[in-house]
Amino acid sequence: MLGLLPFCPFAAAIALTLHYLTSPPCSVFFLGGSVEFPNLSFSSELADSTSPQFRLQVQALNHYFTELHASSPWSSYYLRSGITAFSEGVEGLNVFYWSKFSAPDNVAMEIQRSSPERLQRRLPGTNKVVRDSRNEQNYYMEQDDDLLHLLGLDPDDFESEEKSDKNKNPNSIQSGKWQLGFQxxxxxxxxxxxxxxxxxxxxxxxxxxxxxxxxxxxxxxxxxxxxxxxxxxxxxxxxxxxxxxxxxxxxxxxxxxxxxxxxxxxxxxxxxxxxxxxxxxxxxxxxxxxxxxxxxxxxxxxKAGCGGSISSWNGSISSPYYPSYYPPNIDCTWTLRVPLPGYLISMTIVTMDIQDSPSSDGCEKDWLDIGGVKLCNPVSDSNKKRVYSSPLSLHFHSDESLTHKGFYLLYRAFSPEGTCPRQFRCGDGRCIPLRKVCDGVKDCSDGRDEAKCSTCQPGEVLCGNGQCKPQGSQCVTQSVCADSSEEGTCGGKCYHVCPNKVCLPKSSVCDGILDCKDRSDELNCTRSYLKGCSSSSYKCANGKCVSKSNPECDGVKDCYDGSDELRCGCGTRPRKRTKIVGGTDAVAGSWPWQVSLQMDRYGHVCGATLVSNRWLISAAHCFQDSDAIKYSDARAWRAYMGMRVMTTGSHGAAIRLIRRILLHPQYDQFTSDYDIALLELSAPVFFNDLVQPVCIPASSHTFTTGTSCYVTGWGVLMEDGELASRLQEASVKIINRNTCNKLYDDAVTPRMLCAGNLQGGVDACQGDSGGPLVCLERGKRWFLAGIVSWGEGCARLNRPGVYTQVVKFTDWIHQQTKGQV
Structure with a gap:
């Protein structure tokens, strides 16, 4: 009983004599905490501890700490408190304070374990509860000299202090030895x-x-x-x-x-x-x-949220704010699903930096749980790739102390029987394109491609990628399904149906332009039916054909009406004198058509290319909404033109809002086919030495294999790195599509273009998406050959960059911009 005396220094003399050897010694300790007052507000003056407003606010809050500890079971051990700082709270004023106690060890342990709720007792003699505050937390403060010096206290403050000290200074907050500036x-x-x-x-x-x-x-x-x-x-x-x-x-x-x-x-x-x-x-x-x-x-x-539900063929998951250190006190849960049944998830651990000590076996403080297994230590190369079933649950937890760089994971869906990247594997081992899954036709001998398919609502048609579209979209020239699968029943209404079920009107047959992959729309055409030019010939404005390769804007008048040299105020670099992974800093004005697309909260997100005073071209995948961010909202974007250094503000850059975003109607987010978007600026931009449009190639334009072109952007400088602060440029070579398809298992469609270095080391990467791949032609003008679209990793061996092939969309661009481009 005597061990629980209210305070030690004034124990009765007889009791002190009888129990001297058994009485627990007193120790001095501090609790530090914070509490938010919703009825008070933060101001800049409260950030200055020497200001009159700071002192007045401290005096006004004295009563809170007096009532807080006076109404608790440990009031007799409480000595004094000090307020060190104020900050803006969620709903009011956040107050940071310390409290000093002197108590026997067993009582000290009890106080240190107490929660703020246990300290908030009813006031003596009343039924009133001290509850004008919220979001309160307190913690035991470790005894070290640094702590006391930083609070403005002397180390001897840890020595025992008689309770009478408290009576000498009834308004002891900010009194005593607590003076900022001591050391x-x-x-x-x-x-x-x-x-x-x-x-x-x-x-x-x-x-x-x-x-x-x-x-x-x-x-x-x-x-x-x-x-x-x-x-x-x-x-x-x-x-x-x-x-x-x-x-x-x-x-x-x-x-x-x-x-x-x-x-x-x-x-x-x-x-x-x-x-x-x-x-x-x-x-x-x-x-x-x-x-x-x-x-x-x-x-x-x-403050970013984390976690969520993801359904995708491939992508990445990382700790919050990666590659910055993740914050403490975080819990994130992701549920990862593959878009179609029968697929597994291949997970690659690129970075795993979570645990305090790599030598520790357990994951007690911070950890990442993947499929029920906790990870926190660096992973050996042999264990970096793991396979999971779908759906897969990931849970990341960090406690309220030490943090690290975190984790970065890459995932992709694959067929369990083997590797059929971006394809579906039948039971007999044959790979079929994803567009043929759930298209109503059994392409696999065992019918597994149609075995687990959802059905569409009445009045809708099922596309090959599993999406449902309105039935009214069938049998039109512009296909709505990404793979034109809804045209399969249009044979009676179309003039010609390609083997891949694309429905063509009569005007598209024998017009000299190849619409079918097998050229069937241009076969068996007599001279009387032949209209226009062959696919390799340039068509002049008067309808005449020029067989010369790439005649537009080369400085020579090849068309009788001169139309090949009209609209050639593009592709020049007035300021040019003489990271992209493996690239170099670009000189100011080198690439005056390069655009940075930014969102207010997230900064640079994607690249784009200026093609006229009102229009930009980018990649459709930049504008696909996520669970947390609505990328499709044109109002969220700003276009920065004429900028080279990302970290120094606009510095003369032309800034425009985006009026609207036009995605290609056949864009397929699973295969990245038709990955192109047009952005209309809110107001025209004026051309100068730093802002110029690039030339759009004619549909007959050819970019020869082996041609050296340039890709530019502010993307990350390595696969799991950070965005470049200066515009990067890198020289890449056009790669034959057949060669590229062998490397990517036939995932490269006719609307895609490969460029890079098969030995690796140079490539576009995250953040470069939507940016330009440009080539210099004979007339010393730069033409837009590609749009940064996708690739496996960045700058890897035998994994070149894949770009949207612009020549395939020349007519669509002219049509959507009403001839402004």
Whole structure:
């Protein structure tokens, strides 16, 4: 009983004498916490601890802590509290504070384990509950000198303190030895969305520094550490940089701690992300060592959701904000399904950096659960590829302390009997195109391609990719299904039906243009039926044909009416004087038709190409909605033209809103066929040295195999890397389609073009999508040959980039833009 005396220093003398040897000694400890007051609001003045507003707000909140601890079972052990900082809360004002206690060890353990709810007792003599606050949390504060110095307290504050001290200063918040500036220099910084704020430390004069970082509610803090010198190698005793997911230096809130070798250079030491809208950064160093240099910046980024349901043939899944460190206190769950039954999921682990210690066998703090198996340590090469059934559940968890770079996974669906990439495998081993699955025709001898197919509603027709379309779309010249499968019953209504079931009107037969893959629409045509030019001839405006290869805009008048040299104000580079993976920085004005398509919250997303003063061309897959983001909304996009450096703002770039997005009606997201989109600008753009349109090739234009062309963009510089800050350019060669199809198992359709280096090393990558592949022609003008579409990985051996072949869409472009392009 005497071990539970309300406080130790004033125990009765007799009891002290009788139980001296058995009475538990008292120890001093601190709790740190935060509480949000929805009836109060944050202002910039409250970020400054020396301001009158800060002091007034502290005095106004004194009663809260008095009532909080006076009404708890441990009130007799409570000594005093201090408020260290304020920040913007979810609904009001967030207050960060510490409380000091002195109690026997067994009582101290009980207090340390208590939750905020247990501390909030009814006020003495009333039925009123102290409940004018919410989102409260508190934590035990580890005993170390750094903690006390950073709070402005002396280490001797951990010595026993008589309860009478509390009576000497009834308004003890902000009193006593708690004085900022004692041995620590503090900075309070706030960053709005879109602004970077700098942190720097050169030739420090004090042993402790701290930066309290704040961003608006609904955002998180991203801290990018650029240089760090003066950290003691392999030791955290003298020099250390710490980042906390809180505005108090709590050990269990450390996101990262750096004590290793001094590092500087162009690439950041690390990128950290908070779970909320605050972060504390501290730096301590030995007085005997001078010249510590620390440089960083932080920014507000929108708080992103994670997880969701995914149905796709291939793609990637990564930890939140990858490749930045993931935030603490995260739980994400993904459910991954393949689009058609009978397929398995092949998962490749590209990056796995989660666990604190690679030597640890268990995954207790942070982990990724894939199909019921927890992973956290780096994975050996032999275990990086795994196979799962569909659907597959993934769950990522991080606790509230140390974080790491996270994980990056690539997945693809495949037939369980073998490899039929982008194809369906029959029971007899034969591969058939995906468009023939669920098209109503049994292409497999065992009929498995039609075995598990959903049926469409009355008045709808089932397309080959499993989608249902309105029946009224059948038997028209412009097919609505991506594979034209709905034209299969149109034989009686069409003038000619191709073997792949494309329905052609009479005007498309014997017109000199090949519409059927087997050329059947142009076979057995007598001279009297022959209209127009052959597919390899250029058609002049007056209907005459020119057999010369690529005559347009070459500086020579080949058409009698001169139409081959009209509309040639394109493809020039006025400023040209003399990452893309494996590429180099582009010179300003080198590629004046390059466009960056950006979204307000996410920055650069895709590339595009300027083809007239009102129109851009990009890839259709850039505008496919995800669970969280509506990419198809034209209002969400901005087009930046004439820009080279991504990190320095617009700097003279022409910026336009997007009026509308036109996707090709036959675009197939499963096969990437017809991967093209037109974007109409909200207002015309004016051409200058940095902004010029590229030339669109005629439908007869040929880009010869082996021709060296250029691909440009701001995409990632390596497969799991970061976006380039400067526009990258890389020279790639046109690759024969038959050769490319052998490498990609016949996944390259006639509307696709391959370019790259079969040895690898040079390629487009994520973020380059929708951007241009351009080739220089005889007239010294640049023509748009392709649109960055897809590929397996980036710059891999025998995996060249696959582009949308623009010449296949020349007529569609002219039709949609009403001749403006």
């Amino acid at each position: 620590v220099m503090s900075f309070d910084l706030y960053a709005k969305y879109g602004n970077n704020r700098t942190l720097s430390l050169v030739s420090p004069k004090k042993p402790y520094y701290q930066w309290r970082l704040r961003v608006p509610s609904g955002h998180v803090v991203r801290l990018v550490i650029l240089t760090l010198h003066g950290a003691t190698p392999g030791s955290c005793t003298a020099h250390k940089l710490s980042a906390y997911d809180f505005l108090l230096p709590l050990q269990n809130k450390i996101i990262a701690r750096w004590c290793g070798l001094p590092i500087s250079g162009s690439s950041p030491v690390m990128k950290l992300t908070s779970s909320g809208n605050v972060m504390l950064v501290t730096f301590s160093f030995s007085r005997q060592r001078d010249g510590a240099i620390f440089k960083a910046y932080f920014q507000a980024i929108p």
